[in-house]
Amino acid sequence: MSDHPPYPPPPAYPPPPAEPPAEPPAAPPTYPSPVEPARAAYPAPDYYGAPPYGYPPPASRQRASRGNLVMIITAIVVIVVLLVGVVGYVIAGYAYASSRISAATGAIDTVSAQRNYVNTTFDLLIQQVTSLGTSTDSKISKSLGDQMVSTSQTLGTSVAGGDRALATARQRLNDQQWLTVLSQSRLKAEGERVDHARIAVATVRSAAGEYTRLGQFFQVYFAALIDFDTLTAAFKNSDFVGASTADVAMQADIKKAQQAETSTPGLPSEFYDFLTAFLTLAVDLGKELNATSKSAFDAANKQVAADFTKLTAIDLSGTPAKITASYKHFRDDFNAEMDLATA
Numbered sequence: 001m002s003d004h005p006p007y008p009p010p011p012a013y014p015p016p017p018a019e020p021p022a023e024p025p026a027a028p029p030t031y032p033s034p035v036e037p038a039r040a041a042y043p044a045p046d047y048y049g050a051p052p053y054g055y056p057p058p059a060s061r062q063r064a065s066r067g068n069l070v071m072i073i074t075a076i077v078v079i080v081v082l083l084v085g086v087v088g089y090v091i092a093g094y095a096y097a098s099s100r101i102s103a104a105t106g107a108i109d110t111v112s113a114q115r116n117y118v119n120t121t122f123d124l125l126i127q128q129v130t131s132l133g134t135s136t137d138s139k140i141s142k143s144l145g146d147q148m149v150s151t152s153q154t155l156g157t158s159v160a161g162g163d164r165a166l167a168t169a170r171q172r173l174n175d176q177q178w179l180t181v182l183s184q185s186r187l188k189a190e191g192e193r194v195d196h197a198r199i200a201v202a203t204v205r206s207a208a209g210e211y212t213r214l215g216q217f218f219q220v221y222f223a224a225l226i227d228f229d230t231l232t233a234a235f236k237n238s239d240f241v242g243a244s245t246a247d248v249a250m251q252a253d254i255k256k257a258q259q260a261e262t263s264t265p266g267l268p269s270e271f272y273d274f275l276t277a278f279l280t281l282a283v284d285l286g287k288e289l290n291a292t293s294k295s296a297f298d299a300a301n302k303q304v305a306a307d308f309t310k311l312t313a314i315d316l317s318g319t320p321a322k323i324t325a326s327y328k329h330f331r332d333d334f335n336a337e338m339d340l341a342t343a
Contacts, residue, residue: 097183104169133320142222148215156208200337207330224253266326281307
């Protein structure tokens with residue numbers, strides 16, 4: 001071991017020599033200013049004070065916050081507009097549907113107001129038919145046929161306006177369906193009521209048409225019977241010319257009655273049998289009136305007697321009741337439909 005004390009190893013590189021500090025530039029000479037004392041007398045302006053606590057957010061964050069606020073406000077406005085639109089749609093649709101329903105109800109009420117008149121007229125027509133079975137005067141019976149035609153035609157005309165109003169109201173229930181979506185059940189129910197009222201009116205019009213044809217049949221039917229009464233009176237007075245003229249008219253009226261019989265609904269078959277026998281009698285009466293020999297007259301007279309026996313054997317006493325029963329359904333159907341229409 002060496003007796004010399006250890007020394008630290010030398011540095012790898014010698015430290016650079018220290019440079020002397022640079023001399024600051026000489027300050028320019030100063031001169032006293034006459035305003036310095038005045039400046040020193042006033043305090044410093046406020047904008048030189050200390051900054052407030054904290055720092056404002058960056059400009060980008062401010063713009064983002066404003067954008068979100070605008071979006072929220074816009075969304076609220078859109079929602080409010082939609083709500084207002086939906087509420088307005090519901091209110092407008094309900095009001096529009098209600099106006100259409102009110103118009104339809106008014107049309108039904110107009111027909112319902114005629115209900116008593118219609119029923120009274122049905123009763124009158126039945127009474128006229130019944131009277132035909134008890135009348136023994138052909139002229140009075142023919143006048144009943146005239147009245148039946150007039151009464152039934154008036155009945156059919158009286159409900160024509162109501163049917164037009166109902167048809168218009170029914171059609172308008174389907175207007176603007178995009179607006180009345182929420183009221184379809186109400187509109188459907190009202191439409192069904194209108195349909196029942198229209199069926200009731202159609203029933204009255206059908207009855208009026210059939211009663212008119214029935215009355216027209218009785219017009220020509222009793223006209224033929226009046227011709228027979230005229231012929232009989234002429235025979236009694238030995239007025240063979242007048243009797244022959246009445247027979248020609250009778251044959252023509254019987255043929256008209258036969259044509260009317262084929263187009264008259266609900267007419268009992270007894271009338272067909274009676275008119276067939278009646279025409280045969282009229283033809284044979286013509287042969288009797290126009291006979292040129294005693295043998296021809298006797299043969300025709302014998303046939304007339306047989307025709308008359310056959311004619312009088314036909315029983316027409318039950319025909320009014322059969323006609324009444326056949327036409328009764330019109331009154332029943334009308335009232336049943338009106339009950340449903342006004343329910």
